Amino acid sequence: MNVFDIIGPIMVGPSSSHTAGAVKIGKAAAKLMGERIIRAQLLLSGSFYATGKGHGTPKALVAGLLGMDPDDDRIPESLVIAEKEGIKIQFGQADLQEMHSNSVLMILEGAHGRILEVIGESIGGSRINIARIDGLEANFSGDYPTLVVHNSDRPGHIAKVTGMLSVQGINIAAMRLYRQGRGQNAVMILECDQEIPKDSIEQLEKMEGIEKVTYYTLEDADEL
Amino acid sequence: MNYKTLQELVSLAQSEEKEFWEIVVKEEAISQNTQSELVFEQMRKMYQAMKRSVDQYDPNLKSPSGMSGGDGERMRRYRMNNEPIAGDFLSKIMETAIMVAESNACMKKIVAAPTAGSCGVLPAVLLVFEAEKGFREDRIIEALFVAAGIGQIIALNASISGAVGGCQAEIGSASAMSAGSVAYLEGGDMEDILHAATLALKNLLGLACDPVAGLVEVPCIKRNVSGAINAVVSAQMALAGIRSVIPPDEVIGAMAAIGREMPVCLKETGTGGLAATKTAKIIAGSLA
Ligand code: SF4
Numbered sequence: 183m184n185v186f187d188i189i190g191p192i193m194v195g196p197s198s199s200h201t202a203g204a205v206k207i208g209k210a211a212a213k214l215m216g217e218r219i220i221r222a223q224l225l226l227s228g229s230f231y232a233t234g235k236g237h238g239t240p241k242a243l244v245a246g247l248l249g250m251d252p253d254d255d256r257i258p259e260s261l262v263i264a265e266k267e268g269i270k271i272q273f274g275q276a277d278l279q280e281m282h283s284n285s286v287l288m289i290l291e292g293a294h295g296r297i298l299e300v301i302g303e304s305i306g307g308s309r310i311n312i313a314r315i316d317g318l319e320a321n322f323s324g325d326y327p328t329l330v331v332h333n334s335d336r337p338g339h340i341a342k343v344t345g346m347l348s349v350q351g352i353n354i355a356a357m358r359l360y361r362q363g364r365g366q367n368a369v370m371i372l373e374c375d376q377e378i379p380k381d382s383i384e385q386l387e388k389m390e391g392i393e394k395v396t397y398y399t400l401e402d403a404d405e406l
Numbered sequence: 407m408n409y410k411t412l413q414e415l416v417s418l419a420q421s422e423e424k425e426f427w428e429i430v431v432k433e434e435a436i437s438q439n440t441q442s443e444l445v446f447e448q449m450r451k452m453y454q455a456m457k458r459s460v461d462q463y464d465p466n467l468k469s470p471s472g473m474s475g476g477d478g479e480r481m482r483r484y485r486m487n488n489e490p491i492a493g494d495f496l497s498k499i500m501e502t503a504i505m506v507a508e509s510n511a512c513m514k515k516i517v518a519a520p521t522a523g524s525c526g527v528l529p530a531v532l533l534v535f536e537a538e539k540g541f542r543e544d545r546i547i548e549a550l551f552v553a554a555g556i557g558q559i560i561a562l563n564a565s566i567s568g569a570v571g572g573c574q575a576e577i578g579s580a581s582a583m584s585a586g587s588v589a590y591l592e593g594g595d596m597e598d599i600l601h602a603a604t605l606a607l608k609n610l611l612g613l614a615c616d617p618v619a620g621l622v623e624v625p626c627i628k629r630n631v632s633g634a635i636n637a638v639v640s641a642q643m644a645l646a647g648i649r650s651v652i653p654p655d656e657v658i659g660a661m662a663a664i665g666r667e668m669p670v671c672l673k674e675t676g677t678g679g680l681a682a683t684k685t686a687k688i689i690a691g692s693l694a
Contacts, residue, residue, distance in 0.1 A: 183407075185434045186448065188520045188557035188566070188583075189528070189550055192455045195510030196469070196622040198522050233620035233676065236471040236693055238513050258513045306567065 191308060193252040199284055200230065200237035203304030205257065207286060208246020210312055210324045211300045214396050217292035219247055219269055225276035228283035230304070240273055243286060249402070252308060281313055298396070315396055318369040319360040326355055326373040328398040329383075334391050335361045335368035342389055343370060352376045367393075377401065407433050411655045412559050412603075416596045426596055427551035430558070449547050449554075452517050456506070456529035459516045463505040467512040471693055474623045475512055478505035492635075495538055499638065500631045503530035507630040511623045520557045520566040520579050523622045526630030527580035528553060528587070531637055535591055549587035556586045556603045563655070564662035568615035569674040571665030577626075577633040578610035578661065584637035585644070594645050602644035604654040606637050611657075612664050614672035616679025619690040625680055 193202040212219060224243050226234050234240060238258065245260035248267070256263060264271055276287045282303035290298045301314040312320050315330055322328045329347075333339045340359070347354060353375040361368035377399055387395045409415040409429070419429045435442040465479030481501035484490065490497040507526035510516045516525040528550070536546050557566060557579055565571035566579045585606035589598045610633070618624040650657060671678025680686055 183558050183561045184437065185430060185445070185551070185554045185558065186452070188554045188561060189449065189452050190517060190519075192452065192515060192517050193522065194513055194515050195522050195525070196513065198518055201513070202522070229620065232694075236469070236619060236621040236623075238470060241513075253515060255515060306569070 187307070191252060193308065194254065194257045197237045198308040199304045199306060200234060200239045201242045201257075202252035202308035203284065203310050204230070204239045204242035204286070205246040205250060205252045205254075206308060206310045206324065207302030207304060207312075208243040208288075209249060209251065210246070210302065210310065210398060211288050211290060211298070212247045212249055213398050214300060214312075214315065214330075215290055215292050215296060215298055216397065217294050217296055219290050220293050221270045221291040222247055223272045223274065223289040225274045225287040225289075227276045227278040227281060227285045227287065230284045230286055231275050243288070244271055247288075247290075282311070285313070312398075315369075316394065318362070318367060319358075320369070320371055321358065322371055322373055322398070324398060326375070327377045327400055329370075329372040329374065329378060330396040330398070331370040331372075331386065331392060332394040332396075333368055333370070334393065335365050336391055339368075339391055340370060343372070343386065346382055346386060347372070347374065347378070350379065350382055352378060407437060407558065409433070409559070410562060412556070412600050412658070413655055415555055415559065416600065419596060425548070426555060426590065426599055427548040430551040430555035446547060449550050450543070453532070453543070453547055453550060455515065455517050456519075457533060459506050459509055459514065459525075460502055460529060460533060462514065463509055464512070464514070467508075467514070469508075469511040469621075469623055470513070471619065471621055471623060471689075473511075473618070473621070473689065474508055474627055476508075477627070478502075478508050495534065496635060496638065498534045498538065499530045499634050502533055503527060503630040503634040504627060506530065507627040511621075511627060519553075520561070520583070521568070521576045523568060523617075523626045524576040524580035524630060524633065526627070527577065527633040527637065528584050530630070530634040531584045531588060535588065539591075541591060545591065549590050552590045552599060553583035553587040556583045560607075560658055560661070563658045565665055571661065572668045572673055573613040573615040573629065574607075574610050574661055575665060576615070577629045578607055578613055580630075581610055581633035581637045581640070582607040584634060585640040588638055588641035589644050592641065592645055594641070597649075598644045600654045601649050602641040604650040604652075604657050605643050605648070606640035607657055607661060608650060608652070609636050609640065611661055612668075614668070614679045615674045616672055616681045617674065617676055618681050618686040619693050620674075620676030620681070624686075
């Protein structure tokens with residue numbers, strides 16, 4: 183283990199899993215949205231729901247949605263800040279049986295009409311897993327720039343996506359494929375060593391058979 | 407990381423004719439692919455954040471559950487207005503430990519060391535040693551690397567998570583790490599460092615993780631005090647030449663075994679021990 187996993191991180195308390203991890207989940211979801219969030223429904227499950235209030239989990243999730251990091255002093259005031267920015271937040275409970283006991287389902291609506299459903303899990307320390315996007319498997323940690331492509335399960339789509347990356351000189355660190363069934367909805371998860379340029383993502387979105395492209399960048403957005 | 411046990415770390419230091427902390431810095435620089443100086447400065451940031459967490463202590467804050475807040479100030483006032491039975495030096499360590507742990511419960515910024523629940527132990531010891539004994543900041547940072555090395559080895563061979571190993575893994579590890587750094591500060595050799603850490607760990611073996619209502623408050627905050635004091639007295643035993651009969655790495659092994667055999671209700675689930683008492687259930691019920 184890294185020295186700074188032992189002494190560190192610097193974080194707003196009280197809990198690395200229920201507070202710091204929750205901020206990271208919120209921030210990952212905000213990045214996946216890629217546009218300003220105007221409405222968010224946060225459905226907490228398991229121990230997030232049972233002990234979340236005392237751990238500040240709801241505030242931490244919203245802080246993340248606002249683009250804050252786990253060491254941001256404004257985390258305790260995040261609900262007030264969100265209200266000032268006109269973001270409608272609603273909390274509730276979900277029963278995410280197959281997920282880790284610290285998990286949340288976030289249903290987000292963006293200023294340009296984008297709708298996104300993300301399930302995030304806090305899996306120990308302040309490490310997180312983005313488990314599902316729009317109901318389909320995702321399972322990535324947010325340690326790499328990550329491309330999530332939802333497409334119909336037909337030949338050629340994988341080649342198109344990896345071809346685009348290779349033209350851009352982007353190296354794939356890990357790749358996973360999931361599908362609901364033969365010929366049905368499929369998803370590609372590509373964790374990359376470099377950031378993917380915005381226009382390449384837009385290009386992908388226009389390809390035939392590609393239903394939705396979601397991109398997780400390591401860079402901080404200037405405006406969320 | 408080129409060492410997996412305390413013994414290996416010491417052997418590396420001996421064969422390279424370096425200090426314990428220097429090996430920890432060097433190995434970290436290699437794994438991050440950077441320079442030792444940068445790693446050292448990164449740790450300085452951690453130490454400065456620890457200092458801020460004490461400077462910014464607010465005695466008027468309450469935790470969201472309402473269970474915690476204000477005890478650090480109570481301790482400080484007692485010390486100022488009485489002749490404290492634990493003496494001035496230990497009393498300052500006690501109040502610093504509470505202040506940091508309370509700040510954590512009140513959603514203030516702290517440094518997890520090794521966890522948020524045990525965040526008060528190391529700063530309590532190191533800040534007071536720096537202020538009261540006049541150590542240079544650089545030497546305190548070296549001591550932080552001593553602590554980090556011990557923590558790495560515990561994490562690798564046992565655990566630093568209450569959910570996996572009970573509170574011995576959090577407060578126990580923090581206390582062992584702090585004891586090692588005190589032995590180093592006080593001029594102990596590597597044997598002293600190892601045995602200080604080991605004696606501290608042994609004193610806390612078997613400690614359950616049983617937080618009331620599942621929150622990092624009761625008993626966590628006050629355990630930071632006992633973890634910090636235990637670190638100082640264990641270091642003093644080691645500096646006096648007292649040795650743990652069971653060798654350091656075997657004690658860490660015992661800690662891992664105890665963690666495995668500990669029932670789940672005592673591993674951060676908030677369902678056993680103190681968390682299962684009548685009063686804890688009333689508190690938990692009122693928060694739901
Ligand atoms: S009781 Fe549990 S949560 Fe509290 S400090 Fe100990 S290990 Fe951490």
